[in-house]
Amino acid sequence: MRPIPAVIPSCCPACLRKGNRNGYNAGKIIWNSPMEATSTPLLSTPDFRFLPHTLAANNASQRDRWERDGVCIALVDEGVLLVEPPAATTSLVLSAGIHGNETAPIELLDRLVDRLLKGQLVPKARLLLILGNPPAMRRAERYVDTNLNRLFKTEGVEGSGYEPQRAQRLMNQVDRFFSQASGLRLHYDLHTAIRGSEYEKFAVYPHNQRTPHWDRGQLEWLAGAGIEAVLFQDRNSPTFSWYSSEVHNAHGFTLELGKVHPFGENDGSRLMAMESNLSALIEGRQPSRGALASLRLFRIRDQIIRKGERFELLFPDDLPNFSRFMPGSLISRDEESCYTLSGSPGYIIFPNAKVEIGARAALIAEAVDADQLFDSEAR
Numbered sequence: 001m002r003p004i005p006a007v008i009p010s011c012c013p014a015c016l017r018k019g020n021r022n023g024y025n026a027g028k029i030i031w032n033s034p035m036e037a038t039s040t041p042l043l044s045t046p047d048f049r050f051l052p053h054t055l056a057a058n059n060a061s062q063r064d065r066w067e068r069d070g071v072c073i074a075l076v077d078e079g080v081l082l083v084e085p086p087a088a089t090t091s092l093v094l095s096a097g098i099h100g101n102e103t104a105p106i107e108l109l110d111r112l113v114d115r116l117l118k119g120q121l122v123p124k125a126r127l128l129l130i131l132g133n134p135p136a137m138r139r140a141e142r143y144v145d146t147n148l149n150r151l152f153k154t155e156g157v158e159g160s161g162y163e164p165q166r167a168q169r170l171m172n173q174v175d176r177f178f179s180q181a182s183g184l185r186l187h188y189d190l191h192t193a194i195r196g197s198e199y200e201k202f203a204v205y206p207h208n209q210r211t212p213h214w215d216r217g218q219l220e221w222l223a224g225a226g227i228e229a230v231l232f233q234d235r236n237s238p239t240f241s242w243y244s245s246e247v248h249n250a251h252g253f254t255l256e257l258g259k260v261h262p263f264g265e266n267d268g269s270r271l272m273a274m275e276s277n278l279s280a281l282i283e284g285r286q287p288s289r290g291a292l293a294s295l296r297l298f299r300i301r302d303q304i305i306r307k308g309e310r311f312e313l314l315f316p317d318d319l320p321n322f323s324r325f326m327p328g329s330l331i332s333r334d335e336e337s338c339y340t341l342s343g344s345p346g347y348i349i350f351p352n353a354k355v356e357i358g359a360r361a362a363l364i365a366e367a368v369d370a371d372q373l374f375d376s377e378a379r
Ligand SMILES: O=C(O)CCC(=O)N[C@@H](CCC(=O)O)C(=O)O
Pocket: 099, 149, 191, 192, 193, 194, 195, 204, 233, 237, 239, 241, 254, 350, 351, 352
């Protein structure tokens, strides 16, 4: 476990009114430095919209805080909102736009923030709401310099360019957020996939000895939110959801919510069940729960790493995620080697020949028998 940084105090207008002259309230931090605060109110203005504000590059250093009906809402970093209702028993990190071109979840998060700011969604849970990679969102690209979702390393971030410093800032925010958590800890990191998928919406659930044990209630919640398949990820992974699971004992998930489309071209109705369950979670209401039996379950059998310049995948670009390959199938090759599927049939997930050399170019999964999993592992 990586040591959690010391907690620095934080503020909100309520704290200021209570006579805390330096603007800090014992125990919490809500922005990086009081000097960064804007003097002009943002969050309380009726025309403030989180997504357009974040997409405007010259707003990057603006910070603000606002108290609405006893709830502290603060813009604590570019694209990062902290929401603190009193006496919360759930702490939820909800992130989208870790990849800048995955717009449907970005728009979903923006709709939730809009309802929160208008008082149409009354939070009972603490929230850290994150638009992950604003410069990549502006360019409508997956990333600027390197894949942000490979940089959430518990041993610290290396490298130069935008994403390494953003990964560090986001980990700092998550560290501070969870250091104040009591009760249930959750992180849903929302994505969309480059390809279509046999299961349009699916979850990657980090799960090994370093993370919390899988949770039946979480799986039922996911099924109620429209998730069709769950991939248990037992390999240590430098992803955002893995970070929250390993370092903060949160139930962390990468949720794949359909296919990548440009801003404005998403059909929001396809995410209604997810939006409704997230709203219920935020408001402390009963969510919709689906049957475990409705979920297709998988675990990772192997991963293919891109090793060379001439790496290629030996199937069409539009082949969907979870396509099934028979043993003996030639999956990929580069200048030195090839990958042939062995053993039993395997399902291909996230195949991408264009990843950086040394990065994961595909996962090979196998179906898990639900009865066996639940009988043998139930707590
Ligand atoms: O469609 C693809 O190939 C990638 C979609 C995506 O961004 N997926 C995440 C999964 C993260 C995880 O394994 O938990 C990623 O590749 O970062």
